[in-house]
Amino acid sequence: MKKPNKILIVDFNGTSPTYTHYFSLALEDKGYELNILGHKNTMDLEVHNKTLNYVGFKLRNKLVNYLCNWVFLIVNAKSYNVIHIQWLPFLKHSVLDLWGIYVLKNRNRNIFYTVHNLYPHDETKEKTKRRFNKLYDMLENIVVHTNTTTENLRKLGYNRNIIEIKHGLFYKGLNKKNGSISNKMVMLGRICEYKGYEEALRALKVLIDEGANFSLHIEGAGSFNYVLKLESLIKELNIEDRVILKYGYIDTSRLIELYCDAFVALMPYKEIDQSGVVFTAFGLNIPVVANNVGGLKDIVQDKVNGRLVEQGNLREFVESIKWVYNNQTDLKNELLKNEYSHLWQQSADILSKYYNKI
Template identity: 30%
Template sequence: MASLKVKPVVWVITHGFQLHYSYDFITGLLKSKCNVKAITCDSLASKLENTGIEVIPLRGNINSNRNIFIKLVSNIRYHVGVVFLVVMKQPSVWHVIGTLRHPILMGIVEGIFFKVFSKKYVFTVHNLLPHESRNTIQKTINKIIYLLPDILVVHTKKMKRDLTELFGISQKKIVVMEHGLNSAATEKNVSREILREVYGLSSSMIVFVFFGKIRPYKGLDILLDAYSSFNDKRNTKLFIAGEFENADYRQMILDKIFSAREANGCEIELFEGYISDEKMAELLAIGDALVLPYRHIDQSGVLLTALSAGIPVIATNVGSMSEYVQPEVGILAEEPSCSSLLKAMEEFIESYGTTISRDNIKALAKKYDWENVVSPLLEQYEI
């Protein structure tokens, strides 16, 4: 006689990962009648307060401006607490959805505890390798990390293939759960017309937007080179918003912006620093296209944010971009180069308003509602 599968308690560990992703994922499970509980930071615990979900805010305050000693003590307390809870709550499924800032500690040491003491250990892979560390040693560390869980969750079919081809992971333990929409982009009621007036934009001006943490792999320098190549009479403007993480790259970008403005007459506005949900919603509302000129990427939460807001996308054809950027959503540049991106941006301008509709993008994006995308996990959670 076949044994009956049981719906267990699923503990989600966020490791202080992106607030909106974590909130949307957990509430998506809740809407799907999953018995979900969470170990989170203070800010996410507050956001989940009225959901009825049992939350342990073990991660505490994750403000980056905390005293370094307080950070150290907080991190030690957190990681010891995670191991303690895993041991004490053994008949549970543990799903780690946060990225691993300290791969050996969080991926291997804690991973062994998850493997030994949980009923089932599930781990979401956001990036197969860190963006700035893709050497042989890192590949070996990540392979060990990926061998420990019972189930690996990825957001694209390409990532599933790459896990097998690059790390030798069995396809049977990999589940594709598509990335869901960003509620921060859909919950704001922002008037596009009024905002464009506030930003001093004419109705005929075509506005390109780039936002998010500014790191070399995201190719902002490629975008600036392409944008600088436009005829200076074009009625366009580029908005850039985000925090720099590398001082040398920041200076290079500032130099390129200065050159584009002074030598080529380009209209470029930079909002440097942390980008609030309100500012993000405004930029997505006033923009005509979000540009993702990435050099490499496995999957992109920024892309799903664009779909949530209905803004067309111009992206380089890297990683899994082609799975999402279909002709009705936007345009793919053949490769991450100035010439390819320029061609794609010019193609967008030539066809502007004729083939891509914000309302159609929003309608197509509904299939990425979190209640829908988490469904492949529900059977995997059963024990």
């Protein structure tokens, strides 16, 4: 069977340009001719030496650009052997993406879709969940990163092709401070309720009361109203002098610098399928303390690359932070090992076998 050599990766809004970059680069390294359809966030990609080819419209109006790129995708669908869609963020608000998939399947049935999380973060509307369930029913090939996502899809009754691949690391080799000892903790990226910031702040309060000289840096865009709630909690706990809380976009260079200055990334998540945060931390050789929820238990190895804590157990969370602090050098050395370096390539190998079956 002739190997399909032309692949289109779809990330309309540039939802996670770093993920799309590493994912696409691994496929290109296997010899595929590859284009990316969607918004190219040059600020997020500035740290990478190699650039990839983006196609499609580049209009200022986000909605108009999204719609025009759907038209581009449908018109050019037959020019590609494989179409691999990463995110359909407009599906949270409308059935438009479902109509797009319906038309696209009549133009090219070789469609792969990555389910990063079963539903959008913090999603509570049943109408939205039904739209995503309908999307999954329309797809023949679904790609996932954790067994948790596979199980959730099976519970929904999805009985077609689920391809489980490994999520690779971000920014591997860019931490120039591997030998340094730190007392700083970080929670970086989009600020949303599902990430459990309140638990992290209460853990910091306990640590301070017990004499620990730790600080917590929180920074990212997200829900401004939620940020205001966090500011109130910080004042209530009287820990203003140990917390930096900044609201707004973090450019990639600053993100890397903040991680490299820390000894741990805190992830007291309430629920999650998988998260780019853990792969950013691990890529920069920073261990995590995470709640044992969703797909995190598939990724975090307790006392190997961090700690896993039962959700709601504040005492265990506090003790785990102390343990990571005392063992940060050994944990960082573990994360430096080569077995973490080839996950993107392994995933590209797996996908290549499925692409080649078409």
